[in-house]
Amino acid sequence: MKILHSETVSSALVQPLGRRSVSSTLAVLLKIAKVLISIAFAFAAVMAVFGIPLSIVVATHTVNPHVLNGPGYNRLAHWTVAIPELLYAVIATRAALAIVRRLEKVFASFVANDPFARDNAAHLRAIWVLLLVIEISRIVGYVAMHTLTQLYAAAAGVVFPPSLQNPIDLVRLFVIFVVLILAEVFRQGTLLREETQLTV
Numbered sequence: 001m002k003i004l005h006s007e008t009v010s011s012a013l014v015q016p017l018g019r020r021s022v023s024s025t026l027a028v029l030l031k032i033a034k035v036l037i038s039i040a041f042a043f044a045a046v047m048a049v050f051g052i053p054l055s056i057v058v059a060t061h062t063v064n065p066h067v068l069n070g071p072g073y074n075r076l077a078h079w080t081v082a083i084p085e086l087l088y089a090v091i092a093t094r095a096a097l098a099i100v101r102r103l104e105k106v107f108a109s110f111v112a113n114d115p116f117a118r119d120n121a122a123h124l125r126a127i128w129v130l131l132l133v134i135e136i137s138r139i140v141g142y143v144a145m146h147t148l149t150q151l152y153a154a155a156a157g158v159v160f161p162p163s164l165q166n167p168i169d170l171v172r173l174f175v176i177f178v179v180l181i182l183a184e185v186f187r188q189g190t191l192l193r194e195e196t197q198l199t200v
Helices: 002-013 022-059 065-069 079-111 120-152 170-199
Strands: none
Touching: 022 079, 079 120, 120 170
């Protein structure tokens, strides 16, 4: 009996849909991710509101940059880096929060054993658009950071942040393409399901 019970539990845990499935586990993880990303977004927003003016104050030599950030990498030491980086952080975290909220709705339908719910295609379509927005903002931030630095701080020993490295990331673009395809698959699946229901 114990062996049969453990086999039943293990088979239930590997089910992709329904309660006590992989989808339900991921749905819980998404709730945790939403809280963490909400905190990151709030932090990014506060940093942008206060950090951008402070970086400008540092640029005018009114405040020593080490007073603000200490030694090492100093994101407020050069406004040509601080403004693009902080704006990108706000856009990226806000878009990531919207993506997680959309994914929560998608996985809620998976837990309900309704993967081809009518709204899922729209949620996936919104997700790939949001991913594209993040990527475009990253590229714009990279270009703005390097252009402004070349124009106004070429000889200042600027250190570029890791978040805005490499203007073109093929892995990110591939993920966007995959989500785009999935959105179309779900749209077609929803249409076929509705046609079948009308036929019946």
